[in-house]
Amino acid sequence: MTSRAAVLRRGLPSWTVAALWTLALGLWGLSRQHSVWRDEAATWLVAVRPAGEIRHLLTHVDAVHGLYYLLMHGLFGWFGPSITTLRLPSVLATAVAAACVAVIGRRLAGPWAALGGGMVFGLLPAVQFHLQEGRPYALVAAGAGISTLLLVNLLQGRGRGTYWVAYGGTVLVCALLNWLSLLILPAHLVTLVRTRAGRGTWVRWAAASAAAAAGALPLILFSRSQSGQVAWIPPLTWHMLIGPAVLLTIGGLGALLDRPRKDPQREGPSQESPSQEGPHREGRLSVAAVGLPLLAVPQLGLIGLSLAKPLFLDRYVLFSMLGLALLIGAGLETAVRAASPRIPGAARWLGPALIAVSVVALLPQALATRSPGSRVDDVLAMTADVRRLKGPGTAVLFVPAERRDTKLVSPDAFTGLRDIALTRSPQESSTLKGVEADPARIRGAMLAQRRILLVTDSPDVARPPAGRRDRVKAAVLKKYFTVVADERVRGRRVTLYERLGAARPSPGSAR
Known part of the structure; x- marks a missing residue:
């Protein structure tokens, strides 16, 4: 009974709480x-x-995401293509990451570092954005x-x-999912130092x-x-460094507050054989030694790479948020331990x-991230307008050609519309957007509509x-067509044009 009572008092392990909490955050508003x-x-x-x-496509485009695409291909095959299947792997992965933060925090600082760091990780704005991606x-x-x-286990x-x-x-x-993740190696190197x-x-x-670097080479x-x-990523500017500076400042404060535990409760064997390389002496392995390099080195490394070639996107080093969560958790642990001797029951x-x-x-950020307007655009938002505006004999154009993704994701909405610029489909050309005709042919096809x-x-x-194709499309529409209807929904725009001098269609013909 005594043992059982002790288990009940302890409750769930902190890593389980962190994982379940993050899983709940991910499932909340999953479809946006x-x-x-x-x-x-x-x-x-x-x-x-x-x-x-897919393998043929990767020889032309997006090879850097090849492993991920093959993984999602398998999941779509098993569970069917859906928004849930699309996003659930990211939710589960973030829960695993939060659990790792909790375990590391418990090992190196204490229970509140584990619980605080593990729960805060899923609330960090950058993590929330990619939690459901x-x-x-x-x-x-x-x-x-x-x-x-x-x-950490090995150390x-x-x-x-x-x-x-x-x-x-x-x-x-x-690295095969995103080779910029190799920036974790210099971060771990700093920890070893x-x-x-x-x-x-x-x-x-x-x-x-x-071996890992050679495999990814x-x-x-x-x-x-x-x-x-x-090529679309803009060059690095000073204002783009504000975010990393804020993160490094918060992480630095957490590192200053981190103090080695005097009574660590280690799981497993507490000593090694004298002939083996034993665990580190007390205080040499801390949250600051692990978390600060994990936060700072990938951020600074990406900034350095971006000076040679623009690559600065925070999602490329999302994993550095693990270090920030660890340091925040360590700060919480220090606050609780500092208050406990002075304030009775503070630990509770x-x-x-x-x-x-x-x-x-962070709740307002959580709500904003789960709204459709939180992203640049919504591929599905304007399919209802396409269905309403299309009519017999209507052609469709996409500017830029990448906006053809709406048709490819929702082909039913575009049934009956002739894609007059397209000469080879994405599948035929092993591309994401297909291959369009030369500008002269596009102009001739437009004038025939x-x-x-x-x-x-x-x-x-x-x-x-x-591109020349898009400039020709815009010029022909401006000179020879007039706007009949124009709808804008969550980053996308659908405009119905009618040839100048043509009879205006009746209201029913546009539906």
Whole structure:
């Protein structure tokens, strides 16, 4: 009875609470009111293709996401293509990452660092945005959490040789999902330096890291031939550094507050054989030694890379938020321990109170992230307008050609509309958007139409036409057509044009 009572008093392990909490956050508003934005649409469009077509596509475009697309292809095959299938892997992966934060925090700081860090992780704005995304970045964060936990185990003398194999394999899988995740290796290197790891640890880490990097090298080299895909990323500017500066400031404060535990409760064996490389002495392995490099090095590394080639997007280093959550948790642990001797019962109410304040403070961000308007656009938003405006003999154009994703995700809405610019479909051309005719042929096809439905971006997010094809489309519509109807919905715009001098259709003909 005594043992059972002790178990009941302890309640659920902190990593379980963190995982369940994050899972609940992910399932809350998962469909975002049945909206899908352009990046997720790309995942959808590739994942529904046969595996052979996906492999052929990757030789032309998006090789950097090849493993993720094949994974989603398998999930779509097993469970069917749906918004839930699209986003649930990211939800589960984020829950795993939160659990890793909790376990590391418990090992290195204490119970409140575990609970606070694990629960805060899912509330961080960047994490909330990608928590419900049909893209690979949450999966990379989960892998980064697992590899960091494995490293902590090894530094504490808990691991075996197979842990190094698992460490290298996890880093490799993350690199195949997004090779910029290899920035975690210099972060772990800093941890090894700060903890004064032994020679044996250095040798094994170097071997595992080199194997992971070598395994990802072919993908890195091949993806450079497709670097035009990221040509749209703007050059680094000073205002883009404000976000990283704020994160590093918060993380630095957490590192200053972190203090080594005087009475760590380690699970498993507490001592190693004198002939083995034992666990680190007290205070040498801390949350600051693990969390601060994990936060700072990927952020600074991406900034450095962006000075040579614009690559600065926070999602590429989403996994660095693991370090921020660890440091916030350590700050909470320090606050509770500092208050306990002075305020009776502080350990019972201060931790929950601070966590509750964090939840309330970040609730507006959580609500905003789950709205369809939180993304640049909504691929599905204007399908109802397409159905309403299309009519017999109507043609359709897309500016830019990437906006064809609406038709590809919702083909039923475009039934009866002739895609007059398209010469080869995305499947036939092994591309994401298909191949369009040359500008002269597009102009001739447009002039042969009486009505044209244009699908494009709304003015607040649209960019000036960049290619000759798009400039020809805009010029012909302006000179020879007039606007009959114009609808704008969540980042997308659908406009019905009628040829000048043509009889205006009756209201029923546009439905």
